[in-house]
Structure formats: structure tokens, C-alpha cells
Amino acid sequence: MTASTPGAPTATLSRIIAAGTHQRVLAFASLIILLIGFSIASPNFMQTSNMIAILQATSVNGVLAIAVTLVIITGGIDLSVGTMMTFCAVITGVVLTYAGMPLMLGVIAAVLTGALCGALSGTFVAKMAIPPFIATLGMMLILKGLSLVISGTRPIYFNDTPGFSEISRGSIIGDIIPSVPIPNGVLILFIVAMVTAYILNRTVLGRYCFALGSNEESVRLSGVNTDRWKIAIYALAGAIVGIAGLLIASRLNSAQPALGLGYELEAIAAVVIGGTSLSGGRGSILGSLIGALIMAVLTNGLRVLSVAQEWQTVVTGAIIILAVYADMMRRKKSN
Amino acid sequence: MTFLVEMRGIEKRFPGVHALKAVQFDLQPGEVHALMGENGAGKSTLMKIMSGIYPRDGGEMFVDGQPATPDGPRAAQDLGIGIIHQELSLMNDLTAAQNVLIGREPRRSFGRLDEPALNAKTAEIFASLNLAMDPRTQVGTQTIARQQLIEIAKALSYNPRVLIMDEPTAALNDAEINELFKVIAKLKADGVGIVYISHRMDEIKRIADRVTILRDGAYIDTVDAADTPLSKIIQLMVGREVTQNAPDIPDTTRNDVALEVQNLSHGKDVRNVSFSVRKGEILGFAGLMGAGRTEVARIIFGADPKDSGAIFVHGQQVDIRTPNAAVQAGIGYLSEDRKHFGLAVDMTVRANIAMAHLGEFTNRLGVLDEGAMNDTALAYIDQLGIRTPSDMQDVRLLSGGNQQKVVIAKWLLRDCDVLIFDEPTRGIDVGAKSEIYALLEDLAAQGCAIIVISSELPEVMRLSHRIAVMCEGRLTGILPGGAATTQEQIMELATQRDTASVGTEDVI
Ligand SMILES: Nc1ncnc2c1ncn2[C@@H]1O[C@H](COP(=O)(O)OP(=O)(O)OP(=O)(O)O)[C@@H](O)[C@H]1O
Ligand SMILES: [Mg+2]
Numbered sequence: 080m081t082a083s084t085p086g087a088p089t090a091t092l093s094r095i096i097a098a099g100t101h102q103r104v105l106a107f108a109s110l111i112i113l114l115i116g117f118s119i120a121s122p123n124f125m126q127t128s129n130m131i132a133i134l135q136a137t138s139v140n141g142v143l144a145i146a147v148t149l150v151i152i153t154g155g156i157d158l159s160v161g162t163m164m165t166f167c168a169v170i171t172g173v174v175l176t177y178a179g180m181p182l183m184l185g186v187i188a189a190v191l192t193g194a195l196c197g198a199l200s201g202t203f204v205a206k207m208a209i210p211p212f213i214a215t216l217g218m219m220l221i222l223k224g225l226s227l228v229i230s231g232t233r234p235i236y237f238n239d240t241p242g243f244s245e246i247s248r249g250s251i252i253g254d255i256i257p258s259v260p261i262p263n264g265v266l267i268l269f270i271v272a273m274v275t276a277y278i279l280n281r282t283v284l285g286r287y288c289f290a291l292g293s294n295e296e297s298v299r300l301s302g303v304n305t306d307r308w309k310i311a312i313y314a315l316a317g318a319i320v321g322i323a324g325l326l327i328a329s330r331l332n333s334a335q336p337a338l339g340l341g342y343e344l345e346a347i348a349a350v351v352i353g354g355t356s357l358s359g360g361r362g363s364i365l366g367s368l369i370g371a372l373i374m375a376v377l378t379n380g381l382r383v384l385s386v387a388q389e390w391q392t393v394v395t396g397a398i399i400i401l402a403v404y405a406d407m408m409r410r411k412k413s414n
Numbered sequence: 415m416t417f418l419v420e421m422r423g424i425e426k427r428f429p430g431v432h433a434l435k436a437v438q439f440d441l442q443p444g445e446v447h448a449l450m451g452e453n454g455a456g457k458s459t460l461m462k463i464m465s466g467i468y469p470r471d472g473g474e475m476f477v478d479g480q481p482a483t484p485d486g487p488r489a490a491q492d493l494g495i496g497i498i499h500q501e502l503s504l505m506n507d508l509t510a511a512q513n514v515l516i517g518r519e520p521r522r523s524f525g526r527l528d529e530p531a532l533n534a535k536t537a538e539i540f541a542s543l544n545l546a547m548d549p550r551t552q553v554g555t556q557t558i559a560r561q562q563l564i565e566i567a568k569a570l571s572y573n574p575r576v577l578i579m580d581e582p583t584a585a586l587n588d589a590e591i592n593e594l595f596k597v598i599a600k601l602k603a604d605g606v607g608i609v610y611i612s613h614r615m616d617e618i619k620r621i622a623d624r625v626t627i628l629r630d631g632a633y634i635d636t637v638d639a640a641d642t643p644l645s646k647i648i649q650l651m652v653g654r655e656v657t658q659n660a661p662d663i664p665d666t667t668r669n670d671v672a673l674e675v676q677n678l679s680h681g682k683d684v685r686n687v688s689f690s691v692r693k694g695e696i697l698g699f700a701g702l703m704g705a706g707r708t709e710v711a712r713i714i715f716g717a718d719p720k721d722s723g724a725i726f727v728h729g730q731q732v733d734i735r736t737p738n739a740a741v742q743a744g745i746g747y748l749s750e751d752r753k754h755f756g757l758a759v760d761m762t763v764r765a766n767i768a769m770a771h772l773g774e775f776t777n778r779l780g781v782l783d784e785g786a787m788n789d790t791a792l793a794y795i796d797q798l799g800i801r802t803p804s805d806m807q808d809v810r811l812l813s814g815g816n817q818q819k820v821v822i823a824k825w826l827l828r829d830c831d832v833l834i835f836d837e838p839t840r841g842i843d844v845g846a847k848s849e850i851y852a853l854l855e856d857l858a859a860q861g862c863a864i865i866v867i868s869s870e871l872p873e874v875m876r877l878s879h880r881i882a883v884m885c886e887g888r889l890t891g892i893l894p895g896g897a898a899t900t901q902e903q904i905m906e907l908a909t910q911r912d913t914a915s916v917g918t919e920d921v922i
Contacts, residue, residue: 283525286508290516293505300467300503301568302488303517360507 103354103366105405110373117380124383131261133372133379138247138264139164139327141371143346144353145275146319148367149312151350152279154292154359155211157313159200159218160320161342165335166222167192167324172235172334175243182242189328190321196222197317201310223339230336237332247329264326268368271322276364278315288312292359348395349374352402373398416479418443418607419464419495419576425472426459426631428811430803433459436473437633439626441576441607446598448610448618448639450651451628452843453815454801457611458500460628461578464609465497466490477576496574498565500581500611500814500841506554511536513553514568539567544593558585558751559703566594570601577601578609581814583617584841587703587869595621613815613843614870615644627651652845661855663879663896666695670728672863673745673832675714678723683709685887687723691832691863696854698878698895699867701908706887707867708750711834715747716740727832746830748821750837750867756821757809764791764805767823774827794823799849814841822850826857833857834865839873851877871901883907 118125143160150157167189175185196218203214237243246263253260279285287308290298299305328334353370355362374395381391417440426434434456441447449457462468464475466484475482477493484490490497504513511533512519520531536549545563553561562585569577583591598608598621610622618625622639627650634650674690683706691697699707712718714725716734725732727743734740740747749756757766768775768787775787791805798819802812809820818841825833835854839847854877858864868874874881878895883904890907893899 281526281529283519283521283527286512286516286519286527289507290505290512293507294503297503297505297513298516300487300499301516302486302491304488360505 103363103369106353106366106369106373106402109402110369110376113373113376113380117376117383120380121383124380129379129383131265133375134265134268135247135262135330136379137371137375138262138268139323139330140342140345140349140374141268141368142271142319142323142326143342144349144367144371145271145364146316146323147343147346148350148353148355148362148364149275149279149288149316149319150211151347151355151357152288152292152359152362153309153312154295155204155309155313156215156347156357157200157316158212158215158343159196159222160316160323160346161344162219162223162226162339163193163196163317163320164324164327164342165339166196166226167321168328168334169226169230169235169336171325171328172237173229175237175240176235179239182240185240185243186246186325189325190318193321193324194314194318197320198310198314200317201313204313205306205309219340219343226334226336226339230334232336234336235334237328237334244329244332247326264330267322267326271319272364272368275319279364284308284311284315289360292356292361294360345374346371348399351399354402354406356406370402417441417476418478420476420479421460421464421473422475423473424460424463424470424475426456426463426468427471430807431631433631434463434470435632437628437631439464439609439633441609443575443605443607444602445623446602446608446610446621448612448622448625449628450611450618450625450647451634452651452801452845453819453841454630454813455628455651455843456631457628458580458813461497461580461609461611464490464576465495465578467497491572491574494573494575495578496569496572496576497578498569498580498582500584502558502561502565504553504561504564504568507552509550509552510540510547510556510564510567511549513564514539514549514571516568518571536567536571539571543567543570543597557704559587559590562586563590566597570597574606576607576609578611580611581613581841582610583612583614585703590703591617613839613841613847615648615844616872618647619644629653648844651843664694664859666692666879669693669695669861671726672728673714673865674726674729675710676724676726678710678713678725679721680709680713680718681721683887684713684720687884687887687889689882689889689892691865693831693861693863694858696858696864696866696877696879696895698874698881699865699884700871700874700881700904701869701884703869705884705908707884708836709887710884711747711836711865711867714740715745715834717747741828741830744831745834746825746828746832747834748825748836748838750840756824757817759810759817760808762806763795763800763802763809763812763820764788766809766820767791767794767805767827769824771824771827790827791823794826798823798853799846815843815846818842819846819850822853826853830862832863832865834867836867837869838866839868839870847873871904874904875899875901885910 123129143164146160147157170192171185171189174180174188200215200218203209204211249263250260251263252266279288291305291309295305349370350367351357352373353366355366377394378391381394420440422438424434424437437460439460451457459468463470466486466489482493484493514536515532520528520535522528533549540547540549545567553564562582566582582594586594601608618639624636625639625647626636627634627647629651669692671690672693676688678687679685687710701707709718713720716736716739725734732743734743758769764787767790775783777783788805795802795805800819801816809817839850842850854864866877880895881893881899881904882889883891883893885908890910893903
């Protein structure tokens with residue numbers, strides 16, 4: 080009896096690995112190890128307020144990572160999510176602060192702007208056959224420029240729209256259960272993650288995401304209108320970026336037009352750490368979520384340990400390489 | 415009478431290639447119309463025009479007597495025209511069912527997928543094909559043969575009235591081919607018109623009703639399959655007589671042993687395999703698909719690890735762990751899956767031929783000598799009869815058979831002592847086949863030790879000096895080549911299962 084006990088968890092583990100979720104399991108295990116490590120290193124780390132700070136810090140990058148995951152699974156890449164997020168925030172500023180419209184319209188404006196920008200990138204990629212890297216690089220600069228132009232390079236504050244900062248900083252959950260004051264921003268992240276995961280795994284749109292990334296020519300030869308689906312996928316990603324725009328604007332209570340560059344790389348990093356293949360056809364929202372969490376925990380933990388900001392960047396870079404290497408080793412073995 | 419499909423005066427030009435010159439073709443309901451021709455004759459191109467993948471440059475097409483110009487795969491499907499492509503085009507990361515019903519997934523409201531219905535529908539199609547496969551299997555994990563069967567299931571799922579099969583049997587074993595032919599017979603009975611492209615001549619006699627022959631993009635003739643001898647068809651295809659006679663088997667028993675393998679094992683795929691090849695000898699490997707022949711080759715070549723066993727080259731034990739080490743030891747391997755392993759399809763013919771041997775074409779500063787590469791490439795293009803407008807053509811644009819010749823050229827250039835050919839003539843026309851046979855015999859005569867893995871029994875028997883037969887990872891016997899061995903003897907060894915359940919029903 081005693082001899083058989085150690086076998087059981089191994090069997091379960093190998094079954095999980097066989098299910099193709101290896102990288103996600105690995106990422107999740109790393110996350111747990113990080114959490115344990117930091118909490119041993121510093122008693123302040125595990126405090127509820129710090130945990131909530133980590134989640135809050137994950138929310139924007141997490142939502143962006145979810146958006147990028149969709150595009151990466153199709154075999155593409157989206158470099159424009161950072162400045163697109165800012166652009167959406169600026170448009171919301173225009174709608175709410177300049178035009179004084181009601182809050183709901185501002186929310187709709189952000190999501191719609193993102194969807195349109197995404198559809199535009201998608202059109203460049205699908206109809207004009209511009210490689211995604213270039214198309215979204217162009218979009219990244221266009222949107223950065225437009226944000227500055229529209230805002231006159233000055234931040235747009237949301238002081239006239241009292242409810243706006245609640246989008247990210249309020250806590251509906253905390254209102255109901257005061258002991259868990261999880262901010263709305265985090266709640267939104269998880270809702271976005273669940274909805275997107277559902278779309279990805281259960282709908283036609285999601286199926287074509289994987290199919291396009293796996294063998295686009297084959298999908299085309301099967302008589303599927305690949306252009307249309309690709310544009311739809313980029314548009315969905317854009318809409319999700321619009322949500323990220325709302326979150327960051329709400330958190331800062333302002334649209335900061337100069338912000339945004341660099342966010343796309345953080346998002347891509349989270350996606351890669353989460354095990355989504357950059358060559359397309361494979362990936363998961365849960366993975367990207369874990370990836371984003373790992374990055375936030377790392378940044379936070381190192382800060383709690385008073386490690387200089389510069390070193391945090393170095394560590395993040397190393398983690399990315401390690402994560403992808405681990406994935407490569409697994410693939411090599413399984414072949 | 416009105417034809418199901420009729421094409422007249424079809425013209426197609428690609429940059430540097432006049433691929434189709436006033437070609438005609440027609441198809442009746444319930445017939446199998448074979449389309450024959452050498453590699454690059456234009457068969458696939460004509461069928462791609464019929465199925466809406468390429469636009470035609472000239473000519474007319476009628477479906478049910480009505481003018482038709484399908485402008486994409488979807489339009490062709492709407493006309494009832496389905497095609498199974500020559501090159502596998504599946505989505506490896508998706509499941510079989512997801513592949514089969516791509517574009518027509520059973521849906522619920524709001525674009526949600528009905529996965530159980532998807533799997534059930536696919537299971538039905540598989541059942542009608544007598545294909546034992548879980549619809550949820552991931553396609554990338556399957557062998558080429560099984561992927562081909564998934565392609566066939568996919569084409570059938572459209573319920574086509576016209577079904578084009580572009581070399582559907584190139585990767586199938588005999589039992590699978592029989593299954594396919596049964597399906598074809600059923601489709602025929604249902605009035606489906608089938609266009610059948612294959613380089614396996616024997617199949618034409620078995621299933622075709624009429625045969626249309628193309629040569630160099632031109633229409634040659636349409637003949638009745640039953641009344642026309644194969645030799646006549648071959649002659650129409652190549653424009654000359656092809657001799658198929660094998661030369662006498664040379665006596666190589668006193669030559670040095672070039673490669674010796676002892677007790678090679680790897681999991682269940684390869685079990686305790688031992689054999690040797692002498693210089694100047696051609697050792698054929700026969701067996702059913704999945705017998706472990708490719709696995710043996712891959713292990714020898716260092717592409718896969720071995721659990722145990724020893725490999726000797728010229729009597730010296732070698733430790734080969736990477737393909738690079740194998741090449742250093744003088745061993746070359748031509749993969750059966752040229753698209754994935756053999757070729758950089760987006761590069762030119764010249765670049766591909768020179769690829770494995772760039773060191774030969776560089777000066778001391780490491781700068782490539784394009785002139786020398788050009789000379790070499792042209793020499794091989796000439797020697798192997800590779801049909802390409804120039805050596806600067808992208809390999810992707812060559813016909814399937816010509817791509818295969820490029821792979822062969824690439825390895826010939828390496829000057830290996832031991833060459834392993836895995837399905838060297840898959841998708842290669844009769845004319846080129848005999849050229850390649852002659853080439854292998856030449857190489858052997860020059861002292862090369864050659865291993866040929868082939869699923870076509872006539873090919874193994876035609877080429878081999880000795881025939882090694884494998885079944886389920888074990889080497890079940892080595893037979894003499896030439897007339898001394900019969901197909902039955904080989905099949906018996908090829909189906910000599912380990913378990914007690916040896917059954918003749920598996921043989922077919
Ligand atoms: N997209 C393309 N661009 C340029 N040339 C092409 C293209 N497709 C085919 N060709 C050329 O057209 C000719 C006919 O090719 P095709 O693929 O139709 O031959 P095939 O009869 O199917 O030969 P195989 O038996 O080898 O498959 C060849 O010379 C080929 O190189
Ligand atoms: Mg062809």
C-alpha cells in the first residue's frame with residue numbers, strides 16, 4: 080500500500096502533462112513558488128493589502144495580454160495594444176470630459192474605438208497582406224501620434240465624471256463582503272478572461288483563431304472566408320484593448336496621452352510565459368493570465384524586498400527566456 | 415448528353431511556365447476519370463482551376479451544361495465540386511473532427527460551437543470510410559497515411575457531386591487503398607463523378623473508366639481504360655517507350671560492409687533490429703505502414719534517439735546522436751515527408767540543392783559562389799530531368815514530383831557512402847521513376863550502400879538486391895531480391911505479428 084502511494088500523484092501529473100497543459104502547469108507552479116518564496120523572504124508580502132495591490136497591478140497588463148493572446152494564436156502579433164489602449168482612453172476623455180456625455184457613452188466609446196482600430200489592423204493584415212508585425216507597428220505609431228494630437232499632448236482628467244474612477248478602483252465585491260475588498264478592475268479582468276476563454280474554446284470565432292494559426296492556407300482552401308474572420312479576431316482583440324483603456328484611465332483618473340509604449344511588450348511577455356506559441360495554433364487565456372500574474376508578483380515581490388527597479392527588468396527578461404526554453408525542452412522530449 | 419463538368423480550351427500561364435495549353439476535360443456522373451501525365455504535366459493545375467483555386471487565363475468551363483467560373487473554393491463547393499489536394503493541407507493543432515468540418519461547424523446560437531454534434535458527425539463519416547479513429551484525435555500526432563484519410567473524410571463531408579482526388583493513395587498502404595476504392599465504388603454508384611490522379615499505374619486499371627492524358631501542359635488523348643493497355647498509356651504520357659526491366663543483381667557478397675546495425679531498439683517502434691548493407695548493395699525495406707521502417711532510418715540518421723543497439727560504419731562503431739553526426743559519418747537520409755523535412759519550399763531550386771553542402775560553394779571568406787552553385791544545380795536539373803523554368807524558381811512552385819527530385823539532387827551532392835531513401839518515388843511519374851531507379855543502380859555500382867524504404871511492393875522487388883521485411887518494429891526476415899522472391903513471401907513476413915492473432919484478413 081505504501082509503495083503505491085507515491086505513484087498516484089505522478090500518474091495524475093503525467094496525465095495533466097499529457098493533456099498538453101504542461102507549460103501552463105509549469106507557469107502555475109512557478110507562480111506558487113514565487114508566492115511562497117516572497118512570503119518567506121518578507122512578512123509584508125502576504126498581507127491582504129499587498130495581494131490586492133498585485134491583482135490591481137495585473138489588471139491592465141492582464142487584459143492587454145488576453146487581447147494579444149487572440150492575435151498570437153492566429154499566428155500574428157499585435158504591437159499596437161499599448162498605444163491603442165491610450166488612444167481609447169483619450170477618446171473616452173473626449174467623450175466624457177470635452178463633450179460632457181454620460182459615463183455609459185464613454186465606456187461604449189472606448190470599446191468601440193478599440194474594436195475599430197483592431198478591425199483596421201486586421202484589414203491591413205488580411206486584405207492588404209501586410210505582415211502583422213509591420214501592420215501593427217504602423218498602427219502603434221499612428222495611434223500614439225493621434226492620442227497626442229487629439230489631447231494637445233495634455234492629460235485629460237475625468238474630474239467631471241464622478242463615477243469614472245469607480246470602474247477600476249471601486250469594489251462591488253467589497254461593498255457586499257467588506258472583508259474581501261477586491262477592486263472592480265480585478266473583477267473586470269477575470270470577467271474578460273472568462274468571456275474570452277469561452278469565445279476561444281466554444282465559438283466559431285475561437286475555432287478559426289486556432290485554425291488560422293495552425294494552417295491558414297488549409298482554412299482558405301476549405302472555403303472559409305479567412306479575411307473576414309481575421310478582421311473579426313483583430314477587432315475583438317481591439318475591443319478588449321478598449322477595456323484596458325478604461326481600466327488605466329480610471330485608475331489614473333485621467334487619460335495620459337504620452338503613456339502606452341512598452342505595454343505591448345509586457346503583454347506579449349505575459350502571453351509567452353503563459354505558454355502560448357508565438358508560431359500560432361496553440362495557446363490559452365488562462366496561461367496568459369498566469370503569465371501576467373507572474374510578472375506582477377515578480378515586480379511587487381522584488382519591490383517589497385527593496386530590489387532596485389532596474390534589476391526587476393533584468394529578472395523579467397530572464398524569466399521570459401527561461402519560460403520559453405522550458406517549453407521548447409518539453410516539445411523536444413514529446414517528439 | 416450533358417456532362418457533369420466540361421472544360422474546353424483551358425489555358426494557364428505562370429511566370430515562365432505555360433502550364434496548360436488548350437486543355438480539354440469532361441466528366442460524366444458515376445464515372446472515374448483518371449488524369450494522367452508526368453510530373454509537371456499540369457494535372458494539379460487543371461484541377462485547381464476546376465475547383466476554383468486558380469483562375470483560368472482562357473477557355474470555358476461548364477457545370478451541368480451551364481457556364482461556370484468558380485472564383486474560390488467556396489464557389490466550387492457550391493457547385494458541388496470537392497477536391498483532395500496532393501499536398502496534405504490540414505491544421506495540425508486541431509482535432510480530426512475540427513479539421514473535417516472546418517467552415518461548417520455545427521453551431522448553436524451566437525456562433526457557439528456544438529462540439530458533440532461536430533464529433534458525432536465526423537464519427538459518422540469515419541464510419542462510412544471504415545476508418546477507426548477518434549474524431550477528437552489531434553491531427554498533428556497522426557501518421558501521413560492517417561492524415562490522408564482525414565483529408566478524404568473532409569472532402570466527402572461536403573457531399574460533392576464531383577470529387578477530385580489528386581494522388582490520394584500516395585501515402586496509403588494496400589489495405590487502406592482497398593478501403594478507399596470501396597468508397598470510390600460507393601460514390602460511383604451514387605452518381606458522383608470522380609477525377610482520379612495517380613502515378614500508380616496498376617490503380618488505373620483497377621478503378622478508372624476513362625483516362626485523359628496530358629503531356630507538358632498539352633492535351634494528348636482520352637482513352638477507354640478497359641481497352642487500352644498500360645504500355646500504351648505510358649507511351650502517351652512520356653512520348654516514348656519506357657523500359658521497366660531490372661538489370662541483373664550484381665554479386666556484392668565479397669564487398670566490405672558499409673553499414674551494420676546490431677540490436678537496435680527504441681520503445682515499441684523498433685525492436686531488436688539487426689542487419690548490414692555492403693558497398694554497392696541495394697537493401698530494400700518492405701513492410702506495412704507503421705512497421706517501423708522509417709523509425710529505423712531516423713535512428714540510424716540520428717534524428718531520433720535509440721534505447722539500445724550499436725551502429726557500425728565501415729566496421730567502426732559510431733555514436734550518432736544528431737543528423738549532423740550522421741552526415742559526418744557519411745550517412746544520408748531522404749525523408750518520406752519532403753514538405754516538412756526535406757525542403758525549404760520558399761527558397762529556390764538552386765539554394766535547396768546546395769543547402770546541405772554550402773561549404774563546397776564558399777570561398778575562403780565564406781562568401782557564396784553563386785556561379786558554381788548555378789553550374790551544379792543545372793547539372794542535376796539536367797541529370798534528374800527536373801522540370802523547372804530555371805534554377806532560380808522557388809521550390810514551392812514546382813509540381814510534387816519535381817520537388818521530390820530536388821530532394822534527391824540535394825543528397826546526391828553530399829556524396830554519402832550510405833544513402834537511405836524513404837519512399838523515394840512517392841508521387842513520381844513512371845518515366846521519372848525508371849530514371850530514379852537507374853540512378854540508384856548507378857550509385858550502387860559506384861560503391862554506395864543504399865537502403866530503400868518503399869511501401870510499393872513492385873518497387874522494392876524491382877530495386878532490391880536483398881529485401882528486409884519488417885512488422886510491428888521487428889525485422890521478420892531478409893529475402894533475396896530479384897525473381898527469387900514473390901509478393902506472397904514478402905506479405906507473409908510483413909504480417910507476421912508477434913501475438914497469436916495472426917490473421918489473413920489483415921493481409922489484403
Ligand atoms: N503557382 C505556380 N506558380 C508557378 N508555376 C507553377 C505554379 N503551380 C504549378 N506551376 C508549374 O506548372 C506546371 C504544372 O504543374 P502541376 O502541379 O499542375 O503538375 P502535375 O501534373 O500535378 O505534376 P505532379 O505529378 O508532379 O504533381 C509545372 O511546371 C509547375 O512547375
Ligand atoms: Mg500534381
